[in-house]
Structures are given as structure tokens and as C-alpha cells.
Amino acid sequence: MKTLTITTISRGIERVQEKVSFVFLCAFMPLRLCVEFFHIPSRTRFFLFFLSLFSLCNFLEAGDIQTFPKEAKESLSKLLQGNDRYVKELLVHPNRSQERREEVSQAQYPFAVIVGCSDSRVSPIIVFDQGLGDLFEVRVAGNVVGPIEIASVEYAALHLHSSLIFVMGHENCGAVKAVLANQTQDIEPIAERIQAAINAIPGAGKGSLEMAVKANVIATVKQLRENPGIAKLIKENKIRVAGGYYHLETGKVELCCDLL
Numbered sequence: 001m002k003t004l005t006i007t008t009i010s011r012g013i014e015r016v017q018e019k020v021s022f023v024f025l026c027a028f029m030p031l032r033l034c035v036e037f038f039h040i041p042s043r044t045r046f047f048l049f050f051l052s053l054f055s056l057c058n059f060l061e062a063g064d065i066q067t068f069p070k071e072a073k074e075s076l077s078k079l080l081q082g083n084d085r086y087v088k089e090l091l092v093h094p095n096r097s098q099e100r101r102e103e104v105s106q107a108q109y110p111f112a113v114i115v116g117c118s119d120s121r122v123s124p125i126i127v128f129d130q131g132l133g134d135l136f137e138v139r140v141a142g143n144v145v146g147p148i149e150i151a152s153v154e155y156a157a158l159h160l161h162s163s164l165i166f167v168m169g170h171e172n173c174g175a176v177k178a179v180l181a182n183q184t185q186d187i188e189p190i191a192e193r194i195q196a197a198i199n200a201i202p203g204a205g206k207g208s209l210e211m212a213v214k215a216n217v218i219a220t221v222k223q224l225r226e227n228p229g230i231a232k233l234i235k236e237n238k239i240r241v242a243g244g245y246y247h248l249e250t251g252k253v254e255l256c257c258d259l260l
């Protein structure tokens, strides 16, 4: 409760700083003109110059708190930075405050869509160190996509304006392992898609489990990129699709399908 209050006060101060800085910025040009016209002494000019510079820095810094990564590259970088914090155990647990709850209560603008496996060890919010309203998750065993999953991804891409779709497979995935072992009786609709993905890459079915998981990620990325609705957004430069492989022990997400 105490932390929450401090955070709220701190954010309040930042917002006041931002507004004050904005006013100074707006006043900078008229002040500059006054200096020229009325020949204000050099010491006062010096003071005004630094006051404006300070306001500019303050404004940019305060504005950065609200910065939303609109570009796919920035979104991918934000994901990987979060994963780096997770790997190094330097978690910051962003966007989990009362203020954030209020902020996202009326609308959500997740910067990335994660298409991941339902596996309990691969929670995107945790492995990317993100918070409420940051990630739109579509999770199904084996991170495959059928019509329902694609419709979910399209919804986020079209209506929530996410700039990145990230497909994430993982080490020791039970669904992919079952396909390689030909024990798919309980997961037939999923297995069919995984099998097709493995078949699409020569040698993937006879290689390691890791190779098959990566082949499955690549196939899902390709499938999403070729979906007409998503392809249109890619063409308009509004979204990109990438893929990665999560290492269970280290927590590291390795890129296996970069942005185009």
C-alpha cells in the first residue's frame, strides 16, 4: 500500500513536471523574441537558455514514461530487453500498479501479440518481464494456428494496433515431442499442423526435438505472414511477424525467425 502511494505520488510529480516543462517550451520562442527585441542583458539570456534546455530535457524524459513502441523493431527490442532482465534476474515487473489497472480498464493497446504454447513453464508475461495490457496472448499446445487462433491474432493486429506478432516455441515441447514419437492420439488436430510444419523443412523430422520445434515456429510465422489480413498490414508497414525459441533452463529466448 505504501509502495503504491509512493508510486502514485511519484507519477503525479512526473506529470506536473511534464506540464510545467511544456509551458516553458511553449514560452521559449516568445521569450527568445523578447530577448532579441528588448536587448535583455547577456546574463539573463544565459539563464533563459539553460532554463529552456532544462525544460526540454525534462519534457522529453517525462514524455518517455508514456512512450508506446509503435514500430515492430522497438516492440521486439522491448520484448528481448525484458527477457534479458528475466534471464539475469533483474526483473522490474512493469505495469502492475493501481495506476496501470485504471489506465487499461477502459481500453487496451498491447504492443505485441504472442503466439505461444500453453505449456505452464512458458508464460510470456513472466519470461518477457511485462505487465498488464502489454501482451496479447494466443496460446495453444504446440503454438500452432488454426482459424480460431488466426482470428484472435487478426483482432489484435487490426483493432488493438499491436505492431509485432511473436511466435514462441520452446525447449522440450510435449506436443512436438508426441509428433516425433508418433503418439498423437490425444492431440490429432494439433499434431496434423505440427507434422505439416516438420515436413515442410527437409530433415526436420529426423533431426533433434529442438530442430522440429524451430521448424514448427518457422511454419507458424510463415502461415501468419501469408494470411491475407495480416499480409495487408505488413504491406502497409503496420505490423511484423517474428519467431523465437525459449530455453527452459536458462530462460533465454533465442530469435529463430527475425523481422523481415
Ligand SMILES: [Zn+2]
Pocket: 117, 118, 119, 141, 142, 143, 170, 172, 173, 174, 175, 176
Ligand atoms: Zn509446448
